Amino acid sequence: MKLSLVLIVYRSDSSIAKEASKFCEEVLKAKNIKSKRIESDFYKDEIEKYFCNKELKPNIGIVLGGDGTFLKCANALADYDIPLLSINIGGNLGFLTQEKDFLFDKSFIEILEKEEYTIDFRNRLNCNVCINGTISEKKIIKSFDALNDFYFKSVEEDISPTNQIQIEIDNEKVNEYKGDGLIISTSTGSTAYSMAAGGPIVHPSIDAMIINPICPMSLASRPIVIPNTSKVIIKPVKKSKGEIKLWRDGSKCMTIKENYYCEIKKGQSPCKIIKFKKSTNYYNTLIKKLDWKGDLSQKYPKH
The missing domain is CATH 3.40.50.10330 (Probable inorganic polyphosphate/atp-NAD kinase; domain 1)
Structure with a gap:
């Protein structure tokens, strides 16, 4: 060179x-x-x-x-x-x-x-933060990219940070995670926060996303590895108390309010x-x- x-x-x-x-x-x-x-x-x-x-x-x-x-x-x-x-x-x-x-x-x-x-x-992963509405009315508020991961945790710091998060994969509702939060990781990020939270190590050459709950209250909530061609939708559950905050690669991004949702997919570059x-x-x-x-x-x- x-x-x-x-x-x-x-x-x-x-x-x-x-x-x-x-x-x-x-x-x-x-x-x-x-x-x-x-x-x-x-x-x-x-x-x-x-x-x-x-x-x-x-x-x-x-x-x-x-x-x-x-x-x-x-x-x-x-x-x-x-x-x-x-x-x-x-x-x-x-x-x-x-x-x-x-x-x-x-x-x-x-x-x-x-x-x-x-x-x-x-x-990388791309996360669009949107306001709820029909597909034609979808409004993107903010857009972020991450090399390692995005994760969601409670805003409240004075009490135990339990929250409830709904997840959809390719337009199919998959689960509602109740616990300390949720991590969406790249293969590169599998050895970061996701690994510390009990997730699998995935070789960085594998095109995948890891969905990993943080300290889930149900033993049935397990990490899952999916193709990185998938589209993942994250929504705070309305009956859950408190707001959740979006983080990327260890840095705070923004608060996800009750009427917001996050669309996560493979980044462009x-x-x-x-x-x-x-x-x-x-x-x-x-x-x-x-x-x-x-x-x-x-x-x-x-x-």
Whole structure:
């Protein structure tokens, strides 16, 4: 890959990431490659002014931080169709990041130039928040995209946050979940909040959505994996007390009122993630991240 301009985004509240961004800038400068450094808490118009001129469009974006920083950038830069290279700076081992050694030994430049990488196309989810009415009268209030997940939880924080949520899949009413909330996840997001809530791990190359209740009151409420070509409708149940709030990738979006509903489906554009061939593969990341030990009886035989 021929690099002429690189966007460097570093985690805003991390001095380590800031110093790493300066180092990255110097490495690129030594190769006569222009770069632009910004903090991860940037405003949308700040990015738009750099991308309004096609000649100023970066070849890639380098994100310095953890998975959380990457998710922010992936959602904010979704409309600009640039591949993103995420390097783990100041965080735990991430599912979406490359090891920091690639940055500090300066090998990332050579890897990019020699194209010793693959680009993973990770599907997103789109959520339209609408007002109830007939199909012809459907009015979209807000629209959001997420790389990992959308989830719904009670607004009320002073009492136990039990709520009741109705779900339809492809125009068929499927269930009413009563509990702490509901997660709709991509395969990429299956190792995030959904996994913590007892959901399955789904390989990111599988085109699927995971519907996972959070602490359901019924033992019959189980996670379900469906094709990502499905259309999922989420509605708060009227007899349920209190309003629910929509979240995406760990950030608050808006309150879903009684006369609102959410239409969730596959997003229009995937996220392009640069994955080095020399990097830790997916299964080794699972082993390290989840601390899988294998057969302990072989490691600690009885005496």
